[in-house]
Each structure stands twice: as C-alpha cells, then as structure tokens.
Amino acid sequence: MDNHLITAVRQNHPITFTVANTVTSGKVADALSAIGASPIMSTAPEEAADLVAAAHAVTLNIGTPTAELCKELTAVAAAANRLHKPLVLDPVACGATAFRQQINHDLLTSHQFTVIRGNAGEIASLAGVDWDGHGIDAGSGDGDLVTLAERCASRYQTTVVLSGPVDVITNGQATRHNDRGTERLATNVGSGDILSSIIAALLGQGADPVTAGWLGCRLVTTAGKNATKGTNGLGSWQEHFLDELTMITDEDLA
Numbered sequence: 001m002d003n004h005l006i007t008a009v010r011q012n013h014p015i016t017f018t019v020a021n022t023v024t025s026g027k028v029a030d031a032l033s034a035i036g037a038s039p040i041m042s043t044a045p046e047e048a049a050d051l052v053a054a055a056h057a058v059t060l061n062i063g064t065p066t067a068e069l070c071k072e073l074t075a076v077a078a079a080a081n082r083l084h085k086p087l088v089l090d091p092v093a094c095g096a097t098a099f100r101q102q103i104n105h106d107l108l109t110s111h112q113f114t115v116i117r118g119n120a121g122e123i124a125s126l127a128g129v130d131w132d133g134h135g136i137d138a139g140s141g142d143g144d145l146v147t148l149a150e151r152c153a154s155r156y157q158t159t160v161v162l163s164g165p166v167d168v169i170t171n172g173q174a175t176r177h178n179d180r181g182t183e184r185l186a187t188n189v190g191s192g193d194i195l196s197s198i199i200a201a202l203l204g205q206g207a208d209p210v211t212a213g214w215l216g217c218r219l220v221t222t223a224g225k226n227a228t229k230g231t232n233g234l235g236s237w238q239e240h241f242l243d244e245l246t247m248i249t250d251e252d253l254a
C-alpha cells in the first residue's frame with residue numbers, strides 16, 4: 001500500500017467535487033481543505049459536466065435530496081462514468097424513506113460507483129437485508145457485518161466501506177478492517193460525510209478503492225481519537241478534530 005498518499009494529497013490538492021447535503025456541506029469542505037485536497041460543491045446540472053471534467057474525484061451525498069437535486073445527481077454520475085472519474089456514493093439514511101430508497105436504487109442501477117460508504121443501516125438497506133434503521137444513524141440488526149458489506153459489494157460490483165465501531169472495507173474479494181476511533185465520531189454530525197469525501201480525495205490522488213477506503217477510515221479515526229485529548233464537549237472536540245486533520249501525516253496512519 002502506498003504510504004505517501006497523504007503527503008501526495010498535500011502536494012497535489014486533488015480537486016474533490018461533492019454534491020453535498022445542506023447540513024454538513026461546510027464541514028466537508030473544511031475537512032477536505034485540512035487534509036490538503038481542493039473541495040468544490042455545486043448543485044447546478046448546467047455545470048455538472050464541466051465540474052466533473054475539472055475534478056479528480058466526485059462524491060454524491062444523498063443527505064438532503066430533492067426532486068430538483070436528482071437532476072444534478074444523475075448528470076454528475078453520468079459525467080463521472082463517461083469521463084472515468086472515481087465516483088463515491090454516501091447514501092445517507094437511504095432506508096428511512098421510500099423517496100431515498102428510490103433515489104439510491106436509480107443511481108446504483110444506472111451508474112457505476114467506485115465506492116459506496118455508509119453505516120451499517122445504510123449498507124443493509126442497499127443490500128436488501130432487514131435492519132432496524134435509525135434516521136441518519138446505524139440503528140441495529142442481526143448478522144455479520146463483513147457478510148453484509150460483501151453482499152452489498154457484490155450486488156453493485158463495487159467497493160463498500162461499512163463504517164462503525166469497526167470499519168469494514170471490502171470489494172467482495174479483499175477485506176480490511178479499521179478498529180481505531182472514538183465514540184465522539186459516532187455522535188458528531190458529518191463524520192460520515194467527511195469520511196466519504198476524504199475517500200474520494202484519496203481516489204482522486206490515485207489510490208485503489210480498497211486502499212482509499214481503509215486509509216480514509218484510518219485518517220478520520222486517528223484524527224478523531226487524537227482530538228479527544230484535552231477536550232470535553234462536542235464543540236471543542238470539533239475544533240481539535242479539524243486541527244488534527246490539518247496536521248496528520250502518513251506516518252500517523254500506520
């Protein structure tokens with residue numbers, strides 16, 4: 001595995017285009033900038049092809065979907081496939097409503113994604129596995145999470161990053177785990193959105209999907225864990241988290 005990826009991101013500033021949700025767009029942009037990537041967000045189908053052409057990687061975040069935004073999501077996904085740009089899906093709360101289920105189904109059956117990054121509830125919904133989802137959070141269910149992630153990876157012929165207390169990264173053949181992290185990440189709104197777009201930045205820097213998935217999880221959880229030192233509430237942790245993302249190096253991720 002290339003252990004110079006973070007250094008390369010900080011040198012090359014890969015343009016990382018995110019169709020973001022309206023809740024955490026700013027947090028995602030700041031986190032991408034902190035690791036050295038160059039973020040850009042847009043919701044205009046009129047510029048979808050031009051922005052995808054300029055970007056090194058793309059993330060579709062379905063956190064606050066609208067019928068209008070679906071035009072953008074489709075235009076960006078089609079352009080990313082046409083231009084062979086890495087494409088990441090964050091299917092936020094995809095099991096929570098029929099509307100979200102339909103949007104994610106339409107995207108996944110019409111376009112090829114490089115990586116799908118979601119929590120266990122979201123991955124279970126995409127894999128067609130019964131799960132007791134809980135809004136944007138993982139919820140609870142039975143079954144082995146590796147099997148769940150592999151089933152989703154196989155269904156959509158992609159790499160799946162199933163995030164949680166232990167992250168599972170698999171393309172159906174190779175499977176990796178990341179057990180570093182802190183509970184604070186679970187309750188911080190935007191942790192997953194940040195992770196999905198950081199994975200896109202690493203793909204944009206040339207990492208293969210499993211490496212980008214594992215390294216993204218390692219990067220976010222290392223920064224998250226380090227940020228707990230000397231902090232009490234969520235607010236101070238968020239500030240420290242961004243500082244940690246700014247300072248993190250390849251050596252910190254071993």
Ligand SMILES: Nc1ncnc2c1ncn2[C@@H]1O[C@H](COP(=O)(O)OP(=O)(O)O)[C@@H](O)[C@H]1O
Binds near residue numbers: 193
């Ligand atoms: N209980 C936990 N303990 C440690 N790390 C966690 C925990 N839950 C989530 N994380 C980490 O938080 C990040 C976001 O994952 P997650 O919370 O599953 O995404 P989402 O915010 O989309 O639900 C990941 O890097 C994951 O490793």
Ligand SMILES: Cc1ncsc1CCOP(=O)(O)O
Binds near residue numbers: 021023062193
């Ligand atoms: C609260 C909320 N509602 C729609 S999107 C969103 C943010 C989800 O962020 P994350 O999945 O990273 O926790």
Ligand SMILES: [Mg+2]
Binds near residue numbers: 136192
């Ligand atoms: Mg999420």
